[in-house]
Amino acid sequence: MKIILIVLAMIVNLNQHLNPNHMELFQATDPELIVYGGADAGKTYSIADKLLCQSVWQNDRSLKALVIRKTFPALRVSALEILEKRAALFKMPFKLNEAKWIAKCYNMTFVFQSLNNKEDYEKLKSQTDIDFIWINEIIQLREPDYEECLRRMRGGKSEFEQIIIDFNPIGKTSWIYKRFFERNIGNARKLRYTILDNHPDYLALEKTQRELKRLQATKTQNINTYNIYFLGEWGELEGR
Template sequence: MFKGMDNPEKIKSIKGLSDVVMEEATEFNQEDYEQLTLRVREPKHKDRQIYLMFNPVSKANWVYKYFFELTQPDTVIYQSNYKDNRFIDARTKANIERFKLTNPAWYRIYALGEFATLDKLIYPNYEKRRLDPNSKELKELPDLFGLDFGYVNDPSAFIRLKVDEANKTIYFIEEFTKVGLLNNQIADAIKSMGYEKELITADAAEKKSIDELIREGIRRVKPAKKGPDSIIQGIQFLQQFKFVVDDRCFKLIEELENYTWIKDKKTSEYINKPVDMFNHILDAVRYAVEPINGQAAPKFKTYNISL
């Protein structure tokens, strides 16, 4: 039987199912899936199953959040890629591998079967490697620290980075993120990392939290300056730099690979506004670089020309 899920009423009368296949499962939503679990209930079938088939897309998709972020009982995940397909000839394989250079996001999704985004990334390029902050390369560079507050749904995010302004390079040294932290717990985390005496720039919207951190001994924390265009200005400032990320900064890497511009649904054009997801550490990064960011708005010169 073949049914569409554009109207869930279509499946409510179906009985006696042993198996359901959800083709292109990422095009469904979680409610669709849960409706289908209620249909697979025929007692005479002992091994009832639902198969979800899909090419991985963004980690913002419900499939990733439901099956990969959470541990679901009685669930098995099979991942395959083009290398497992014995029917692909050498020429087709070469064409697929060419996407490594021409379209890396497409290659990761459709060739390697990894979660990635096809939308326009805000920071599309970065280098990932192990960094030693005491190395000759980094030791003399200044440290900058940023903090973004979170609690129930969003994590609190703390970042340490070093900036080489002469060579327009930012080195991301260390991160800390966790959901559900009270301000005293954030203070304890900063102390345990050894940064309680450092100048830390934090989210200005959380003035009460900043005051509590100061009472907890993080005395040099200060609010970031926020203006009507501070997010875009901060992004544009950071885009001038090359990013080099320590390979242990897992959450930062995840955000870099998923932080995108908003796409207008009517025109399919990207607008100059970021999606408010995968941006907690990257917000902390914007705060961290504030001491070297002139916060300048675009300036225009006018000339009087006489003919």
């Protein structure tokens, strides 16, 4: 998938930035997309890239993405910050209105939303014309929260509607495991990534190699940590 973006007479080759190991994520059009796995796998970066690129791939229509995390302070320093950084890297405009916490990138509108109190839930219920929803660190939310998000997926203009969730698979006692892996409700597509699936250029960095060795070393220190954060496999909630 070759992607060239022309911005103000500058040609930006997105292929050098998009992770070639995450092509299935970029190409997936399933209504529900589960992106999980180990630490430092580049999951959130590729989700952000996919949403930003919709403004290029679907530039003939108005689009809207709802970006959610349980608390707003956490949302600001995670998904929002990553979207800003990636847009800057791609030379895309990303105009953020901090009064309303809405951003514009070409024909894509990003709406940033926390889910931490009654006011947040009422605000969520008022959201309309949503094409995409990204729930960052869904492990912090409840199953009814997710179901309410599903109900927001209507009225959009995208070629496909999609809700994307990301998380580290901390424990099989979570509702996430029971819903998506045990009962397979919705038949969602599930993509598992580890640090070894990160962008080749990032993997080549000295700091990444140090992190890789640290994660591998947890095999002899704490097998649960190793399974979750290196292998990206379901672990067990310790002490519960």
